[in-house]
Amino acid sequence: MTEKTFFNEMFDGDEVRIPYQKVDEWLTNASHLSLARKQEQADALFHQLGITFIVYGDESDAERLIPFDIVPRVFTATEWSKLERGIKQRARALNAFLWDVYNRGEIVKSGKIPARLVYQNEAYERSVVGFSPSQKIFSHIIGTDLVRTGRDDFYVLEDNCRTPSGVSYMMENREAMMRLFPNLFKSNRIRPVDQYPNMLRRTLSSVAPDKCEGSPVIVVLTPGSFNSAYFEHSFLADQMGVELVEGRDLYVHGDFVYMRTTQGPKKVDVIYRRIDDEFIDPLCFNPNSMLGVPGLMNVYRSGGVQICSAPGAGVADDKAVYTYVPEMIRFYLGEEPILNNVPTWRCSEKDDLAYVLDNLAELVVKEVHGSGGYGMLVGPASTKAEIAAYRLRILEDPDDFIAQPTLALSTTPIYQESGLAPRHVDLRPYCLVGKDIELCPGGLTRVAMTEGSLVVNSSQGGGVKDTWVLSE
Numbered sequence: 001m002t003e004k005t006f007f008n009e010m011f012d013g014d015e016v017r018i019p020y021q022k023v024d025e026w027l028t029n030a031s032h033l034s035l036a037r038k039q040e041q042a043d044a045l046f047h048q049l050g051i052t053f054i055v056y057g058d059e060s061d062a063e064r065l066i067p068f069d070i071v072p073r074v075f076t077a078t079e080w081s082k083l084e085r086g087i088k089q090r091a092r093a094l095n096a097f098l099w100d101v102y103n104r105g106e107i108v109k110s111g112k113i114p115a116r117l118v119y120q121n122e123a124y125e126r127s128v129v130g131f132s133p134s135q136k137i138f139s140h141i142i143g144t145d146l147v148r149t150g151r152d153d154f155y156v157l158e159d160n161c162r163t164p165s166g167v168s169y170m171m172e173n174r175e176a177m178m179r180l181f182p183n184l185f186k187s188n189r190i191r192p193v194d195q196y197p198n199m200l201r202r203t204l205s206s207v208a209p210d211k212c213e214g215s216p217v218i219v220v221l222t223p224g225s226f227n228s229a230y231f232e233h234s235f236l237a238d239q240m241g242v243e244l245v246e247g248r249d250l251y252v253h254g255d256f257v258y259m260r261t262t263q264g265p266k267k268v269d270v271i272y273r274r275i276d277d278e279f280i281d282p283l284c285f286n287p288n289s290m291l292g293v294p295g296l297m298n299v300y301r302s303g304g305v306q307i308c309s310a311p312g313a314g315v316a317d318d319k320a321v322y323t324y325v326p327e328m329i330r331f332y333l334g335e336e337p338i339l340n341n342v343p344t345w346r347c348s349e350k351d352d353l354a355y356v357l358d359n360l361a362e363l364v365v366k367e368v369h370g371s372g373g374y375g376m377l378v379g380p381a382s383t384k385a386e387i388a389a390y391r392l393r394i395l396e397d398p399d400d401f402i403a404q405p406t407l408a409l410s411t412t413p414i415y416q417e418s419g420l421a422p423r424h425v426d427l428r429p430y431c432l433v434g435k436d437i438e439l440c441p442g443g444l445t446r447v448a449m450t451e452g453s454l455v456v457n458s459s460q461g462g463g464v465k466d467t468w469v470l471s472e
Contacts, residue, residue, distance in 0.1 A: 006408050007148065007149060007408070007410040008411050008412075009073065009074075010024070010412055018076075019074040019075065022184075022187055023071070026187075035415055042070055043068065045176050045180075046065055046066070046068055049172060066458050067462075068464055069414040069449075069463055070415050071414055072177065072467070072468050077472045080441060082338065082339075083439075084439045086154075086156075086337070086339030088431065088439060089329060089333065089335065089338050090142075090144060090337075091433050092333060093325065093329040094139060094159060095138055095433060096328070096332035097316055097332065098139060098312070098313060098315070098316050101119075102129050102131060102138075103132065105118075107327075113328075117321060123312070123318055125312035127284050127312075131301055133207070133307075133310050134209055135206075135207055137434065138161075138309060138310040139309045140207065140309045140310075141308070141309060142161055143164025143167075144431060145158045145159075145426055146339070146426060146429070147427075148425075148427075149408050155342045156322075156325070156340070156342070159322060161316040162309055162313050163273070163276075164428065164430065165229040165232055166428055167196060167232065167444070168236065169464050170467065171193055171194060171235075173444075173466040174192075174466050175194075189470055190469070190471070191441035191470070191471055193440055193442040195440070196239075196430065196440045197236060199432050202438075203435075204306075204434070205218065207270065207306050207435070208269045209270075209303050212269040216270050217270070218240065218268075219237075219242055219268050220233055220240075221250070222244055222245070222246060223275045245259060247290070247291045247292045250296075252293060252298070253265075255299060256268075256304045256305065257271070257299050269305060270305070271296075273308065275292065280293070281295065281296040281297040282294055283297070284297040284298075285297075319344075319366055319368045319402050320346055320402055322344070323341065323402065326340070343404065344402050345402065345403045347401040347402060357395075360387050360390065361379045362406060363406065364377065364404050364405070364454075365377040365379070365390060365403045366402055366404070381454070411424055411425065414449065414463075423450075424454050425445050425446065425465070427445050428443050429442070441469040442469055446462050447463050447464065447465055448462050449461060
């Protein structure tokens with residue numbers, strides 16, 4: 001597949017597409033020297049702000065600066081309207097699915113989704129079976145990963161229903177661009193993203209438990225400073241004006257959770273948790289966990305505190321369950337999907353497995369529970385030895401893998417000293433689900449900084465861009 005087969009979001013041949021015309025004017029009128037200096041200033045700003053991420057298993061340089069590119073990605077109001085409707089539709093269906101599988105199980109009884117895929121899933125938490133959280137919402141923050149293959153062709157790559165990260169990058173990307181290029185923003189009508197913390201706080205407040213009296217007390221629960229997303233945890237707590245806490249800062253007394261403060265105990269109503277289910281409560285999950293709060297799940301199940309997103313929400317972002325989301329939309333909403341899934345083969349099914357094994361060199365194969373770009377095979381970019389080794393992994397446990405075609409991901413330009421160069425991108429918008437469903441007008445555009453690479457994850461060398469949504 002040559003570069004010419006990829007949809008270029010900025011250029012149609014030699015013509016600049018309408019959304020990018022003012023960006024093109026800016027780039028045309030700026031000298032390479034001035035752009036190079038601005039790129040250096042952007043890198044320095046990210047250093048100053050401490051915008052880094054941790055690569056687990058990399059002992060040489062565990063903490064890295066995420067690459068930032070100064071050329072924005074642009075969406076029209078019409079393009080965004082379709083994405084917004086499609087993402088909100090998925091959010092409603094996914095939450096209906098989560099409530100159902102922990103309560104009535106109607107979708108399983110109907111035969112629309114295999115029982116084993118739900119009830120034998122390692123992300124299915126029996127501790128919340130029969131439990132109905134506030135407003136029946138299990139997943140309050142959903143990061144939907146999207147790819148584009150043509151002018152109007154958008155596909156959902158996966159759903160992240162537990163603790164999707166990256167929103168701090170979205171906001172800091174915008175902050176950096178506004179500092180460096182204020183005149184560019186004056187000449188474009190760009191929808192703001194800086195309201196996200198207010199949207200998040202509004203969402204969290206709207207799902208406070210019935211036992212909450214007055215304005216709900218919200219905290220962000222972090223595993224600590226060694227976590228890969230700790231910058232984001234502290235950033236969001238600061239922007240929302242709430243406390244950032246670790247498990248040791250909270251304790252259970254009676255029917256409630258309290259936070260230790262210098263003024264004495266303070267009751268907590270909503271916990272925006274950024275730790276995995278396994279570590280939330282050592283009395284309910286991993287007994288060796290030092291990160292959680294003993295007894296927290298008892299308070300949660302009795303309605304004394306709200307946990308966002310709910311324990312057990314991860315069963316909805318399992319990559320095998322993902323293949324059934326279009327069916328969920330039809331089953332729960334009685335609607336046709338606005339956004340399509342990427343065609344996916346389930347290795348748990350005999351015919352799909354045979355096809356995948358015969359076409360490994362052409363496919364992208366992923367672990368069902370994998371994330372961050374780890375543990376996957378990109379067939380066209382792999383050696384024969386890597387493909388052979390991965391084949392053995394699949395045969396050892398077919399249920400643990402799904403496969404997808406190698407999509408012709410769209411490209412947007414990045415700035416290099418030699419000029420603009422096309423690179424592949426994806427997009428993660430953030431959908432907040434509470435009393436209302438809201439989508440922040442923008443998102444995290446991840447870009448593969450290496451020429452020809454289709455892997456955009458920061459842990460695999462990818463970078464980020466500011467994402468613009470133009471007003472009407």
